[in-house]
Amino acid sequence: MSTPAGKRVSLYDARQLDAIVHRMARRAAGLLTGRPDVLLVGIRRRGVPIAEMLRERLVRDFGFATIPLLELQIKRYADDLTLLHPETALVENPAHSSLDLAGRTVMVVDDVMYQGHSMLRAVEWLARKSPAEIRTVVLVDRDVARLPIRTDIVGARLDVAPGDIIECNVPPYEPVFRIDLCQPARTA
Secondary structure, eight states: OOOOSEEEEEEEOHHHHHHHHHHHHHHHHHHHTTOSSEEEEEEETTHHHHHHHHHHHHHHHHOOOOOOEEEEEEEOBOTTOOBOOTTOEEEOOGGGTTOOOBTOEEEEEEEEESSSHHHHHHHHHHHTTOBSEEEEEEEEEOSOOOSSOOOSEEEEEOOOOTTOEEEEEOTTTSSSOEEEEEEEOOOO
16 A cells, blocks of 8 residues: 555554454344345455455354355545546446346445545445345545445544545555554645
């Protein structure tokens, strides 16, 4: 992960995040209990391993049967919040074109809710597949979404300055599971 030079502060370490993910899984179990046909959807990149962590806990700790996981590739920002795709590009996997979600409960997972573009794009795409219910999950919500999207399950709510970057380090993309606050050096 490449972020601009400046101050970096560790907000959550792996041990703290383990507890946060457990609370998220407990909340997910409450929302999913009694739903016979559940699908987890991870937004690539870091939403996928977070969805895998939740799935593992739902099965191991809360008695769910195996839960399928679908990966969605959505592109908008680089890690340093540089805007790459103003239209929030969803790259549809050809295998998903005939996906039928009728009657299913879908839980969409991402690492950070920033302005809401990626999550809204995922929810719009999934809604066209006619699921019974769509729930949203993020590890971190910055509470600055500009679009009509809400999060059902939030690991941590962080109120940070607009120019600051919340950096979720999630294995396998980074070696250690942690959340850092990056405050880019201000130029005069």
